Amino acid sequence: MRPIAPRVALAPDAYGHGGRLRPLGDDGAPLGPAVHVADLIAAVQDYEATGPAPRWVWASVESAYAPLLPTRVARCHDLASVESLLLAHEGRFGEPRSLGAAWARLKGLPVPDDLPVGVADAQDSLFVPDRLRLPAGVEALDAVVDVHADQLRRIDTIADPVRRSRFRLLVAAESAGGLVAGEMARDGLPWRTDVHNALLTELLGPRPRIAGAAPPRIAELAGQLHDALGGRSFNPDSHTQVLRAFAEQGVRLTSTKTWYLRDIAHPAAALLIRYKELARLHAAHGWAWQDTWVHGGRFRPEYVVGGVVTGRWAGRGGGALQIPRVLRGAVVADPGWRLVVADAAQLEPRILAALSQDAGLARSAAAGDLYEALATAAFQGDRAKAKLGLLGAMYGQTSGDIGPLLATLRRQYPAAMAYVEAAARTGEEGGIVRSRLGRTCPPPSSDWLDLTETAGGGEAPGTPTDDAGARSARARGRFTRNFVIQSSAADWALALLAALRRRLTAFDDAPQGRPHLVFFQHDEIIVHAPAELAGHVCDAIVEAAEEARGLVFGDTPVLLPLVPTVAHTYAEAK
DNA sequence: CGGGTTCGCGCC
């Protein structure tokens, strides 16, 4: 018999199917000795099935959860993810986050760098245990126990009880995100290669027999482009050659950006726009992409939880978070199954309303269409202006005719505007800002010039150095201004994912099959579910969104609606 | 020749 424990530290063996476990209390202190089990999956299943499921404490999803899948666990504490959150919170942004690095810091030993991401996938010589970066002779489980206790202690040092409990929520949500990411990477997104091929053939012509050859439609456009620009041969993919070809026709371009080309009267401009569209589709999501990334009817990208400083996820390989709209018809539910697609409408302005507690903006955010309500209240019913102004306020836009819109917002929604402007000022002055749950932005660094040096350098106003310093200060102000909103939106989305994942486990034993998350992109999710359960999944989504709102923002009138649609294909849902 | 940078565009 095993002891009941609120937490269990887990470390798989370097080889084989066994591993070591150690029961822990909620304070991280061991409740008993470490035990070795020959069958780690069976041991984990036993814990999960009998008694309250513990919180598994492990080095990382990659090292500990991936080997367990498809066995699922209810909750975990992911040391690598939490180490990142804590380091940033402590003002030590970017230090190595592996178990070995955290352990070495704790013991006052030289800290190893993290291995670059993706290396283990490319090189067989790098086993998962090596990625932990522990010195030889140190038991992984002992390091897990020590680092975990230290992390709990560091969390406890957050003095303000509200901030401390929010940070604990962030830790739990980030860890749950790791579970979701691991599961989604394994399950994959349903992807119909026949539909994808039909779409490609329709747009590009038949797949070229010779690898590397341009598809017919692209070759044809390249020919027309040459003819339109004087017949001289040039590479339409080359920025500089395109500029030169246009110049030879007497058209001086400063850029080959699509939006810029739209205003160019020369007939070659429209051809180039179309060429670029199709060439990009072919290069980024064409047949070669499909060969690499789609197998067995599933697109299997990797997700990197917390891969973006704001807490958004990043993708690794395959452009998981950039599926082009024209290809969304290829995402099709299996026969007898449905896609439940849900996205959070107008999430970021709603997050601003909740963060700033601006009474007027909150009233608008209590409505179904925030921009419409905002327009009625302050912009004479002009929805476009309301949207433009609010987006400009959140992103720090200064150009265009936005000045009067910002002035209106400042007058009508002083608390909301003060909130983003305070964040911008903090960033300009070199300070740091945090999300609602405590995710911390990076300090000024190589990306932004050293502001203090510029400010204190005795430069006269108007010198080039001063201009550059001021420009970079404003750039960082725009970053921190957006950070507080984008990262708090990510907090909510992460809490939502965790809540939804937990609700979906209620259907784990459904005879038709288990509904599962197959896609997550910032403010949008897709659940693949048996048709009979799609309605229940919709309910679970709505409830999870509501739970996340309460967890992250407490009692707020601001709605953060997540609207589910049941569909056969992703394209249909939008 | 390979690695790093720039540009442009896909997504939110």
Add this chain to the structure above:
DNA sequence: AAAGGGCGCGAACCCG
């Protein structure tokens, strides 16, 4: 319709 924030990625390009 773009512009402000955040990304990944591919092709071209630059450099040692």
